[in-house]
Amino acid sequence: MHRSIFVNLATKDVQRSKDFVTALGFSIEPKFSNEVASCVIIDENIFVMLLAEEFFKTFTPKELVDPAKATETLICLSCSSREEVDELVAKAVAAGGTTYKEPTDYGFMYGHAFADPDGHIWELNYMAPNAEVQHLQ
Amino acid sequence: MPQSICLNLPTKDVQRAQDFMSSLGFRIESRFSSETSSCVIISENILVMFLQENVFKTFTPKEIVDAKKANEMLISLGCGSREEVDELVAKAIAAGGTTIEDATDYGFMYSHGFVDPDGHMWGLNYMVPNAEIPRTQ
Numbered sequence: 001m002h003r004s005i006f007v008n009l010a011t012k013d014v015q016r017s018k019d020f021v022t023a024l025g026f027s028i029e030p031k032f033s034n035e036v037a038s039c040v041i042i043d044e045n046i047f048v049m050l051l052a053e054e055f056f057k058t059f060t061p062k063e064l065v066d067p068a069k070a071t072e073t074l075i076c077l078s079c080s081s082r083e084e085v086d087e088l089v090a091k092a093v094a095a096g097g098t099t100y101k102e103p104t105d106y107g108f109m110y111g112h113a114f115a116d117p118d119g120h121i122w123e124l125n126y127m128a129p130n131a132e133v134q135h136l137q
Numbered sequence: 138m139p140q141s142i143c144l145n146l147p148t149k150d151v152q153r154a155q156d157f158m159s160s161l162g163f164r165i166e167s168r169f170s171s172e173t174s175s176c177v178i179i180s181e182n183i184l185v186m187f188l189q190e191n192v193f194k195t196f197t198p199k200e201i202v203d204a205k206k207a208n209e210m211l212i213s214l215g216c217g218s219r220e221e222v223d224e225l226v227a228k229a230i231a232a233g234g235t236t237i238e239d240a241t242d243y244g245f246m247y248s249h250g251f252v253d254p255d256g257h258m259w260g261l262n263y264m265v266p267n268a269e270i271p272r273t274q
Contacts, residue, residue: 003180004215006260007144025138031270043140043182045215056211060258061237063207072202072209072257073146074193076186077139084139100198113196120209121197124139 004045007075010056010064011118014038016096017050020117023095024088042077068119076123082110085124089114092122107131141182144212147193147201148255151175153233154187157254160232161225179214204256213260219247222261226251229259245270 011017018028018038029047032039036052057064065072079085089099092114103112108131113123148154155165155175166184169176173189190201202209216222226236229251240249245268250260 003183005142005144005179005183006213006215006262007142008211008213008260009209042138042142045180046140046142046183049213059211059260060208062205062256065202065207065209067209068199070200070202070207070209071147071193071197072204072207073144074196076143076145078141078143079139088139119199123145123196125143 004047006039006047006049007073008049008051008056008059009118009120010053010067011038011050012053013117014050014052016117020092020095020097021048021050024091048075066119067115067121071121074113074121074123076125079124079126082126085110085112085126088124092116141184143176143184143186145186145188145193145196146255146257147190147204148175148187149190150254151187151189153254157229157232157234158185158187161228185212204258206256208256208258211258211260213250213262216261216263219263222247222249222263225261229253244268 014036021040022028027041029039029041036055038050040048042048053064089112093099096117097114099114101113103110109125109127111123111125113121115121151173158177159165164178166176166178173192175187177185179185193201226249230236233254234251236251245265247263248260250258252258
């Protein structure tokens with residue numbers, strides 16, 4: 001079945017987050033966006049919701065993580081070429097994100113990553129077509 | 138632009154996480170699974186990868202969140218009906234998950250959710266087709 005996913009992340013500044021993902025080239029779904037939420041379209045069934053911290057808190061009884069200090073998830077997006085991986089990281093850094101490691105070339109897979117202005121980690125991978133997948137561990 | 142996502146989550150017990158997701162009816166992609174990782178197929182362009190904590194640690198310079206105490210993100214999956222939302226929550230509880238609230242019927246959307254054995258929060262939403270979405274914020 002063609003199921004959809006929304007990955008909800010908390011942000012200290014919805015407008016800054018929106019400007020950041022727009023600078024990377026992603027579009028915003030206005031139907032699900034307002035002053036406290038910004039809905040980023042990854043694909044027709046994949047969305048990342050950037051929620052103001054106060055709004056995010058209404059959905060969990062637990063503490064909110066400071067993503068600059070700790071990680072619960074790594075969002076990994078598949079790219080169609082090595083160049084796209086590099087371009088997105090370059091755009092992220094230019095738009096206020098940071099990167100904390102060098103790109104990794106596993107042969108069958110090329111990967112790099114950035115942290116967005118709130119500290120959430122986004123990985124970018126290009127898988128070589130028909131490459132034999134090797135277990136990384 | 139990227140059109141598929143793999144959401145990586147740390148787990149204290151890969152086998153338990155895999156058994157839990159299988160109980161909910163999700164398939165495992167064996168090509169990307171090993172003793173330290175389990176790749177759950179949500180849709181053809183959506184994967185959730187459970188990684189043993191020591192493996193997850195190699196991908197982030199930050200601390201790993203104990204998701205039972207705090208959250209960085211909330212996953213929300215689209216469902217095809219109210220019944221599917223209820224069924225998945227019932228299966229999750231039967232398989233060792235918990236739920237933190239009652240189902241909510243917003244009219245345009247029916248929502249419930251569960252917490253997996255590691256503490257990650259999963260929302261389940263059924264959007265009523267063509268319903269008008271109120272802008273409440």
